[in-house]
Amino acid sequence: MEKAEVRTWLAVGGLLHDIGKLIDRSGEGRAEEEEKGQFLRAHAVYSYKFLKELLEGKVSKEVEELILSGSYHHKPKPGNLYHLAQHIADLCASSERSLREDIETRKEEKRLKSIFDLVSLEETQKLDKYEYQLRCLELRKDVIFPTEIGKNRETEGKEEYEALLDSLKERLKQLDFRDGHKTLTKLYHLLYKYLWCVPASTYDRERGTKHYPDISLFDHLRVASALASSLWTDYNKKKMQEVENKSVEEKKEAVEFLLVEGDITGIQRFLYLLSNTKGVGKRLRGKSFFLSVLPVILGRFFLRELGYPMVNLLYAGGGKFQFVIGYEEGVEQKLDELQRRVDEVLVKEFGGHLGVVLGWRRFTGKKLGVNELGKKIHELYEETGRKKFQKFSTVLENFDRLVNYLGPDNYEMCPSCQVSLKPEGEEFCKWCKLFQKVGEKIPRAEYVVFSSEMGDLYLEGIGGVSVYAKGQNPYALPDDTLLLLNRTDFEDKADGFFFLANTVPTKEEEGKILVKDFEEMLEEEEEGYKLLAFVKMDVDNLGLIFSQGLKEDYSISRVATLSRSLDLFFSGYINTLLQKEEFKNKVYVVYSGGDDVFFCAPWEIALKVAKEIKKDFTEYTCRNKFFTLSAGVFFQKPTYPIRFGADKAEDEKDIAKAKKNRISLWGYSLSWDAFKNALERLNEFMKNFDVHSHRTLLYRIYTLLRTYKKEGKVSLRFYPMFYYQLHRNIKDEEEQKELEKLILDPKNDYNIRDDAELLLKLVLMKTRGVSERAKEESYILNKGG
Structure with a gap:
C-alpha cells in the first residue's frame, strides 16, 4: 500500500479512536477485565468492539488493521507500527489538555466550555461561565450560541449523549469504506456535525483529576488524526521504532x-x-x-x-x-x-x-x-x-x-x-x-x-x-469533494457541508430568481433619502488575541477552534441573522468570513443590521470584553462605485478602530452603547415630534451647530440662536421640550449632546425631501457637512 493511502486509513482510524467515549458516557459500554487489560481503558474497548462490527465484510484485512489501530492508542501491541503511530499521536494531541481542573463530578454531566470564555488579555481569566448544549450542528442561534452554565439543559444525565450516539451510529453504518478519500471526508463532516459540542476529556486516571473540558471531541479527534497520518514518514517511523519501549516524554520528543x-x-x-x-x-x-x-x-x-x-x-x-x-x-x-x-x-x-x-x-x-x-x-x-x-x-x-x-x-x-x-x-x-x-x-x-x-x-x-x-445536478469526479451549502443535513446528499455568506436580495421574474440591484433595493423604501449604506465590520485586536489571549493554554486545537468558531459566525450564522423578517431580502452581503463582514443595504436597515450583528457577536463570544467589533458606515447613492464605497467605509472603520469597539459614520465615532442609545432616542423623537411640519427648522438648527462648531466645541453663541428658532417656530410646549431634549442634555447643565449633530442628520435623512432646499441638504449630508 502506498504511503499516501496508508496515511488516509491511519487518519480514518485516528478520527474514530475515541468513539468509545461517547459510548461510555451514554452508559451503553460493557467491558470485561481481560479486555480492559488488553486496551488499558474501557472506552478503547468500546471503540474496538464498535469498529470491529462496523467494518465486518466492508474492507480488506490491511485496511481493517489500519482503522482498528486507533483503538490501541493507549496500549499498542509490541512491534505494530500502526498501533504505535496512533499511540504517539494521541499522546501528543492529549498533551494540550488544560492543566486546570473542572468542578463537575460526573462525566455524563459534562458540557463543553466555550473557547471564547478562555481568552483574556489580562493576567487573570474568569472561567466557568458558559457551555454548549449537546446538539447536532445547525446554523441556529439556540444551537451554536453558548449558554450560561446549568441553564437550558434539557436533561441532567445520559439521555442527550444517547441521542447523539444513536444518530451518529446510524450514519456511520451507512459508510461503505470502499474509497479512503471519500470515507475520510464524509466521516470528518459527520464527526463535526455530531461531536463539535462534546467534551474531549473529562478525567485523567493517572493524576486522578477532572479535566477542564474546553476542547471538543471533534477537535481532539481531527488533531490526533492529522498527527497519526503525519507520523507515517520514513524519518518518524525510524524514530518511533527507536523509542517504542521508552517513556511517554521520550516518545513525544522523538x-x-x-x-x-x-x-x-x-x-x-x-x-x-x-x-x-x-x-x-x-x-x-x-x-x-x-x-x-x-x-x-x-x-x-x-x-x-x-x-x-x-x-x-x-x-x-x-x-x-x-x-x-x-x-x-x-x-x-x-x-x-x-x-x-x-x-x-x-x-x-x-x-x-x-x-x-x-x-x-x-x-x-x-x-x-x-x-x-x-x-x-x-x-x-x-x-x-x-x-x-x-x-x-x-x-x-x-x-x-x-x-x-x-x-x-x-x-x-x-x-x-x-x-x-x-x-x-x-x-x-x-x-x-x-x-x-x-x-x-x-x-x-x-x-x-x-x-x-x-x-x-x-x-x-x-x-x-x-x-x-438549486435544481442543477452536481457533477463530481471520483476524487472531487461535493459539499452541501449552509446546511448540515448532508448525509444522503453530499460528502459534507460548507458555510458561505451568500445573502442577497432577490426577485422573481418569468419564473427566474434574479438579484436586485442597489437601486431596486432602495425603491422599496417608503420614506427618507434613497441612500445606500456601505458597512464594514471586523474583530478588534485579533492578532493580539491569537498571540496572547490563550496564554498557557496555547495549542493547535485551541487556535484552530478559535479560528473555526469565528468563521462559523461570519460565514455561516450571518445568513441566519439576515433571515429575520425586518432584514429579509433587504441586505446585500458583499463578503463575510474569517473575522470580518462587508455588506450594503438601505441606510436605515444597515444601521439596524450593524447593531444586531454587534449584539449577537457579543452573545456568541460569551460577553467576553476582549472580543469587540469596530464598524465603519458610508452613505451614498446606489450608483456610487462599490470599490469607492468600500474604501470610504474602510476609512470610517479606521476612525472607529482608533478607540476600538465603536462605530463611525460621517466621522462621528460612537461606542456601541452610545449608538444604540442614539437610535432609541431618534425613534422616540420621531414618535413625539412632527418632523415633517418642522423640517426646515430642523435643518436650520443643524446648520447652526455646524456654523458654531470649532475644533469639536460649540460656541456659547449657539444657545440664543437655538432658542430663538425654537420659540419662534414651535408653539406647542411639549414639542419644544422634545426638540430641546434631542439637542441638549438636561442632566448635564443643558450642554449640547455629543450626538446632537448626528441625530439631526438622521432625522433629516428619515424625512423625504420635497424642495430644492432638500437637494442642498442632501449634498451637505453626503459631504459630511
Whole structure:
C-alpha cells in the first residue's frame, strides 16, 4: 500500500479512536477485565468492539488493521507500527489538555466550555461561565450560541449523549469504506456535525483529576488524526521504532512535525478592482466567493502534492490556511518548490495582484503541550509577516514573462477590472467573465464541488471549485469533494457541508430568481433619502488575541477552534441573522468570513443590521470584553462605485478602530452603547415630534451647530440662536421640550449632546425631501457637512 493511502486509513482510524467515549458516557459500554487489560481503558474497548462490527465484510484485512489501530492508542501491541503511530499521536494531541481542573463530578454531566470564555488579555481569566448544549450542528442561534452554565439543559444525565450516539451510529453504518478519500471526508463532516459540542476529556486516571473540558471531541479527534497520518514518514517511523519501549516524554520528543501556514496577500485590493460597468454585482459576488474558497483550494493543493489527507488541513478561511505534516528529509525543499508553482500560476492569472506566502516551523511532539507551542506559532506568524515583503521572490526573474504571457497584439485592457487584458471584441477578460457567471449562481447555490482537475473557477495545476444552483445536478469526479451549502443535513446528499455568506436580495421574474440591484433595493423604501449604506465590520485586536489571549493554554486545537468558531459566525450564522423578517431580502452581503463582514443595504436597515450583528457577536463570544467589533458606515447613492464605497467605509472603520469597539459614520465615532442609545432616542423623537411640519427648522438648527462648531466645541453663541428658532417656530410646549431634549442634555447643565449633530442628520435623512432646499441638504449630508 502506498504511503499516501496508508496515511488516509491511519487518519480514518485516528478520527474514530475515541468513539468509545461517547459510548461510555451514554452508559451503553460493557467491558470485561481481560479486555480492559488488553486496551488499558474501557472506552478503547468500546471503540474496538464498535469498529470491529462496523467494518465486518466492508474492507480488506490491511485496511481493517489500519482503522482498528486507533483503538490501541493507549496500549499498542509490541512491534505494530500502526498501533504505535496512533499511540504517539494521541499522546501528543492529549498533551494540550488544560492543566486546570473542572468542578463537575460526573462525566455524563459534562458540557463543553466555550473557547471564547478562555481568552483574556489580562493576567487573570474568569472561567466557568458558559457551555454548549449537546446538539447536532445547525446554523441556529439556540444551537451554536453558548449558554450560561446549568441553564437550558434539557436533561441532567445520559439521555442527550444517547441521542447523539444513536444518530451518529446510524450514519456511520451507512459508510461503505470502499474509497479512503471519500470515507475520510464524509466521516470528518459527520464527526463535526455530531461531536463539535462534546467534551474531549473529562478525567485523567493517572493524576486522578477532572479535566477542564474546553476542547471538543471533534477537535481532539481531527488533531490526533492529522498527527497519526503525519507520523507515517520514513524519518518518524525510524524514530518511533527507536523509542517504542521508552517513556511517554521520550516518545513525544522523538517524533517531529511541520506546522505550515499560508497567508493570501492583496485580497482587499483585488476584491474591489471593479468598475461600475453592467453586471458589477455579479462579478463582485463571484470574486468574493473565489476569495472565500481560495484558502481551501490552496490548502488542498499543498496536502495533495505532499501526499497527505485533507484532515491535516487544520484551518482554511479568512485569507489564511494552516496544516500539519510529518518531518522528512527534503520536505522544506518540496515546500519551496510548491510555493514556486503557486506563485507562477497566481502571477500569470492575476498579474501579481493576488499572492500567497508560506511559512513553517519544525517541532517535536513534545512541543504540542500547553506552555510549549506558543513560541513556535509566534515565530511562524513573524515569518509569514516578513515574507509578505518578499512575495513572488521565487519567480522574480520570470515575472514580466508570466504577466505578459498573452503578448502585446490583439488584446486590450478589460473595462471591468482594468488590470487584465482581454481579446479584442470580447466584453471582459477571462476571469471577469468567470466571476460574473459564478456570481449569477451564488444566490441560488446549493452545492459546491472542490476538484483538483476542473471547476467553474480553476487555477491550472492547482485546483478549482464549481457552484451548482438549486435544481442543477452536481457533477463530481471520483476524487472531487461535493459539499452541501449552509446546511448540515448532508448525509444522503453530499460528502459534507460548507458555510458561505451568500445573502442577497432577490426577485422573481418569468419564473427566474434574479438579484436586485442597489437601486431596486432602495425603491422599496417608503420614506427618507434613497441612500445606500456601505458597512464594514471586523474583530478588534485579533492578532493580539491569537498571540496572547490563550496564554498557557496555547495549542493547535485551541487556535484552530478559535479560528473555526469565528468563521462559523461570519460565514455561516450571518445568513441566519439576515433571515429575520425586518432584514429579509433587504441586505446585500458583499463578503463575510474569517473575522470580518462587508455588506450594503438601505441606510436605515444597515444601521439596524450593524447593531444586531454587534449584539449577537457579543452573545456568541460569551460577553467576553476582549472580543469587540469596530464598524465603519458610508452613505451614498446606489450608483456610487462599490470599490469607492468600500474604501470610504474602510476609512470610517479606521476612525472607529482608533478607540476600538465603536462605530463611525460621517466621522462621528460612537461606542456601541452610545449608538444604540442614539437610535432609541431618534425613534422616540420621531414618535413625539412632527418632523415633517418642522423640517426646515430642523435643518436650520443643524446648520447652526455646524456654523458654531470649532475644533469639536460649540460656541456659547449657539444657545440664543437655538432658542430663538425654537420659540419662534414651535408653539406647542411639549414639542419644544422634545426638540430641546434631542439637542441638549438636561442632566448635564443643558450642554449640547455629543450626538446632537448626528441625530439631526438622521432625522433629516428619515424625512423625504420635497424642495430644492432638500437637494442642498442632501449634498451637505453626503459631504459630511
